[in-house]
Amino acid sequence: MGRAPCCSKVGLHRGPWTAREDTLLTNYIQTHGEGHxxxxxxKAGLLRCGKSCRLRWMNYLRPDIKRGNISSDEEDLIIRLHSLLGNRWSLIAGRLPGRTDNEIKNYWNTHLSKRFKNQGTHHEKKSGSTREPRKRKTKNNNQNRSKANRERDHQTGVNVTKTETKIHLPKPIRITSLPRNNSLEYNTVSGSSGSHNGVTEGDINGVVGTGIVDFPWPSDLVDHQDGRDQDDFIVNGCDLGCESQLLTRENMLERLYEEYLQLLKKEEQVKEEEKEKEEEDQIQLDSFAESLWV
DNA sequence: AAAAAGCTCAACCGCTTTCTA
DNA sequence: TTAGAAAGCGGTTGAGCTTTT
Structure with a gap:
């Protein structure tokens, strides 16, 4: 399969985005929507590749992005989700309203991976950014990118408030194939595709999905023949009766919190069961040892 | 005060998945 | 059925900023 030529195309801009480019992209998307x-x-008059535009929009320009410090609750959720999903950043991000996969990935790599590496827990990454700290390079670029971005934020009105919390509808997760060119219909943020590493979308929604509390995903809802759900429904998005659109901010918060609590409860249950089993095994072992002794 | 080291995060790269003709 | 295009994802890079020496 041929690889799509992208930013390597001659004549396309690369590197940090300018305020003008941001404005062009934002204006275009506000008028025509995401996708394509x-x-x-x-069409937007940008000398960028589509990939670059998508990334810029998804990770920086989207109006619903919550920037700033990750709260302890969010951090806790990231840790738990990562232990379940691994480096499935987009799926984890899908459970953290207003956070992008890139942001979560960065946060994990800079804050959490080290912590868990030190603790030697199973949270440690399977691969990837366990690299050695890089040697500092000499500064040969006069651009002050962060400053530029901050200035741009001011100009373009991008939400950079550190503490402001926004309530978002959960991102839809596509269980089945849908035409890509319908992307505008689904309020897709970073989207997600298929299942990887043996973890299905159903598994994930079974853990923390909106309104779905059983874990794992009830087997009778999953058509195991092709690994897809029976009715090709959209989880968290439109289907489920489009009820999410009717949710108030308070309901959303409540739901998210409930899901989170249920996740905790489930984990505790599993731990308890494991403990009980261990104790049982130990008793059997003891009695066996005793019988040998006698 | 200056240099070095460490941290952060936007952006890019390359691969996989999905769709379409 | 298949090849190419499009979209999306995770890994990696690198420049600016902050902290430490």
Whole structure:
């Protein structure tokens, strides 16, 4: 399969985005919506590849992005989700309203991976950024990117408030195939595709999905023949009766909190069961040893 | 005060998955 | 059925900023 030529195309801008580019992209998306990334730059008058535009929008320009410090609750959720999902950043991000996969990935790599590495727990990453700290490079670029971004934020009105909390509808997770060109219909943020590493979307929603509390995903809802759900429904998004659209901020918060509590409860249950089994095994072992002794 | 080391995060790269003709 | 295109994802890079020496 041929690889799509992307930013390697001659004549396309790369590197930090300018305020003008941000404005062009934001304006275009506000008018025409997300999607069609390939053709978007041309239509929007940008000398960028579609991939770059998509990334910029998803990770920085989206109005619903919550920037700033990760709260302890969020951190806790990230840790738990990571222990369940591994480095499935987009799925983890899907459970953290307003957070991007890139942000969570960065946060994990800079804060949490080290912590768990030191603790030697199973949270340690399977691969990837366990690399050695890089040698500092000499500064040969006069651009002050962070400053530029901050200035741009001010100009373009991007939400950079550290403490402001926004309530978002959970991101839809596509269980089955849907036409890509319908992406605008589904309020897709970073989206997600298929299942990887043996973890299905159903598993995930079984853990923390909106309104679905059983874990794992009830087997009678899953068509195991092709690994897809019976009715090709959208979890968290439109289907489920589009009820999410009717949710108030308070309901959303309540739901998220409930899901989180249920996740904790489930984990505790599992731990307890394991403990009980261990004790049982120990008793059997003891009695066996005793019988040998006699 | 200056240099070095460490941290952060936006952006890019390359691969996989999904869709379509 | 298949090849190419499009989209999405996770890993990695690197420049600016902050902290330490």
């Amino acid at each position: 990334w390939r053709s978007l730059p041309k």
